[in-house]
Amino acid sequence: xxxxxxTREQIMDRAAHLLMSRGFNGFSYADISSHLGVKNxxxxxxxxxxxxxxxxxxxxxxxxxxxxxxxxxxxxxxxxPQVEGLFxxxxxxxxxxxxxxxxxxxxxxxxxxxxxxxxxMARFMDETINWxxxxxxxxxxxxxxxxxxxxxxxxxxxxxxxxGARQMARIHGFDLLDxxxxxxxxxxxxxx
Amino acid sequence: xxxxxxTREQIMDRAAHLLMSRGFNGFSYADISSHLGVKNxxxxxxxxxxxxxxxxxxxxxxxxxxxxxxxxxxxxxxxxPQVEGLFxxxxxxxxxxxxxxxxxxxxxxxxxxxxxxxxxMARFMDETINWxxxxxxxxxxxxxxxxxxxxxxxxxxxxxxxxGARQMARIHGFDLLDxxxxxxxxxxxxxx
DNA sequence: CACCAAACTTACTTACTGGTAAGTATAGCA
DNA sequence: TGCTATACTTACCAGTAAGTAAGTTTGGTG
Numbered sequence: 001x002x003x004x005x006x007t008r009e010q011i012m013d014r015a016a017h018l019l020m021s022r023g024f025n026g027f028s029y030a031d032i033s034s035h036l037g038v039k040n041x042x043x044x045x046x047x048x049x050x051x052x053x054x055x056x057x058x059x060x061x062x063x064x065x066x067x068x069x070x071x072x073x074x075x076x077x078x079x080x081p082q083v084e085g086l087f088x089x090x091x092x093x094x095x096x097x098x099x100x101x102x103x104x105x106x107x108x109x110x111x112x113x114x115x116x117x118x119x120x121m122a123r124f125m126d127e128t129i130n131w132x133x134x135x136x137x138x139x140x141x142x143x144x145x146x147x148x149x150x151x152x153x154x155x156x157x158x159x160x161x162x163x164g165a166r167q168m169a170r171i172h173g174f175d176l177l178d179x180x181x182x183x184x185x186x187x188x189x190x191x192x
Numbered sequence: 193x194x195x196x197x198x199t200r201e202q203i204m205d206r207a208a209h210l211l212m213s214r215g216f217n218g219f220s221y222a223d224i225s226s227h228l229g230v231k232n233x234x235x236x237x238x239x240x241x242x243x244x245x246x247x248x249x250x251x252x253x254x255x256x257x258x259x260x261x262x263x264x265x266x267x268x269x270x271x272x273p274q275v276e277g278l279f280x281x282x283x284x285x286x287x288x289x290x291x292x293x294x295x296x297x298x299x300x301x302x303x304x305x306x307x308x309x310x311x312x313m314a315r316f317m318d319e320t321i322n323w324x325x326x327x328x329x330x331x332x333x334x335x336x337x338x339x340x341x342x343x344x345x346x347x348x349x350x351x352x353x354x355x356g357a358r359q360m361a362r363i364h365g366f367d368l369l370d371x372x373x374x375x376x377x378x379x380x381x382x383x384x
Numbered sequence: 385c386a387c388c389a390a391a392c393t394t395a396c397t398t399a400c401t402g403g404t405a406a407g408t409a410t411a412g413c414a
Numbered sequence: 415t416g417c418t419a420t421a422c423t424t425a426c427c428a429g430t431a432a433g434t435a436a437g438t439t440t441g442g443t444g
Contacts, residue, residue, distance in 0.1 A: 021303065022300070022301070022303055022304075023215065023217070023300040023301065025215070025217060025218055026217055026300065026301060026303070026304070099299060099302070100299070100300050103356075103359065103360055103363065104296065104300065104356070104359050105300065106363065107291060107292070107359035107360065107362050107363055108214070108215040108218065108292050108296065108297065108300045108359070109214070109215065109218060110291070110362050110363065111213065111214055111218070112214075112218070118363070121363050122363055122364060125360065125363055125364050126364070129364075148375075148378050148379050149374075149375055149378045149379070152371070153371040153372065153374060153375040154375055156357070156360070156368055156371055156372050156375070157353055157357075157371075157372050157375040157376065159356070159360070160352075160353045160354075160355075160356030160357035160360055160368075160372055161349055161352045161353040161356060162352075162356070163352075163355075163356035163359065163360065164295075164296070164351070164352030164353060164354070164355035164356030164357075164359075165348070165349070165352035165356075167295065167296050167299035167300070167355065167356075168295055168299065168317065168348070168351070168352055168355065170299050170302050171295065171298065171299055171302065171310070171313050171314055171317055172314060172317050172318070172321075176348055176352075179344070179345040179348055179349075180345065180348050180349050180352055182341075182345060183340075183341055183345040183346060183348070183349040184349065186340050186341045187340050187341075187379065
């Protein structure tokens with residue numbers, strides 16, 4: 001037994017990977033425990049029900065998002081690193097086999113989710129949309145990027161595009177995601 | 193027993209709905225059989241393995257796509273009904289609870305799919321992309337629609353956007369899909 | 385009427401699912 | 415040294431998954 005248990009953290013790491021590679025119903029507690037070399041019940045010790053694991057995962061995502069964007073949301077700054085960071089992150093995750101973003105994973109298995117998980121997911125999505133909406137709004141004002149229509153729908157559109165492309169890339173090849181990101185860039189007039 | 197067995201057809205109908213509402217690993221043979229009032233083994237009689245069901249579903253989608261687009265692919269014509277048809281279809285499917293398009297469903301459960309199903313899926317995606325690419329190319333030539341960049345990446349981008357938005361709409365509400373379709377329209381300069 | 389094949393049902397198997405109850409090892413503390 | 419909370423393991427449970435083997439019903443055909 002480790003002095004400070006890192007098993008919980010390892011469970012979260014593995015669960016996050018499994019969630020994004022196989023979807024929420026696509027992995028079992030055994031998939032986690034066997035990979036860590038512990039028993040099934042050890043995972044249940046930290047997360048009694050699978051929905052507890054879901055809530056913890058979503059909570060983590062929200063924290064990471066807030067941490068990474070807090071400074072921008074508070075004080076502004078250049079928007080290009082924000083947008084390019086989103087593209088790079090999506091691309092890297094996909095190449096690491098994590099082709100299903102949490103939105104997609106939980107959307108597919110939505111009918112099996114308890115109400116609290118659904119609500120947390122909606123909140124996380126809200127925060128993500130708000131962040132990108134503000135990035136687009138500020139970016140347009142600062143003339144760093146251009147686009148058609150209002151920032152809100154454009155933000156939705158970009159997030160949806162990346163989510164869909166990430167999934168399609170698994171079936172059709174990773175070039176697809178590069179092409180789509182290129183298309184988004186050109187429509188934001190930030191061709192490199 | 194019906195003279196001409198329509199059980200197979202009913203199985204396909206139900207399976208298609210379940211695939212698009214819960215994903216491929218999200219439904220079981222029991223979900224199909226109980227709904228039709230037959231036994232589990234009856235489904236296995238028509239589709240021995242679940243991958244046979246997957247292949248049949250994909251084959252059906254390909255046929256439907258080809259049937260609906262054959263005329264346009266052969267002789268051209270106005271492109272607006274093609275594009276608007278895609279939007280209307282996506283919107284309707286989502287409202288009927290089928291928030292997961294086949295690409296998304298099979299992408300999430302990709303790791304469990306046998307090689308032949310993966311290849312059929314890739315082929316179906318290819319045909320879909322080719323169709324929309326041609327629609328965009330012809331539409332631009334005929335000055336029915338405008339867009340940034342090449343038709344290929346734009347087609348990918350639109351399909352990815354619709355797939356992602358359809359999934360996100362389930363979590364965030366159906367308005368999201370309307371907003372996204374509105375955004376796509378305005379970027380094609382076909383605002384109504 | 386006899387037969388045959390299609391379309392099932394009955395009854396089963398093996399494997400895995402999330403989940404639980406009870407026992408055990410260990411680290412730190414009074 | 416003994417106690418206690420943490421972090422597990424062992425050993426199970428009921429439910430469900432896909433899949434199968436063998437028997438049964440039925441419509442159509444010779």
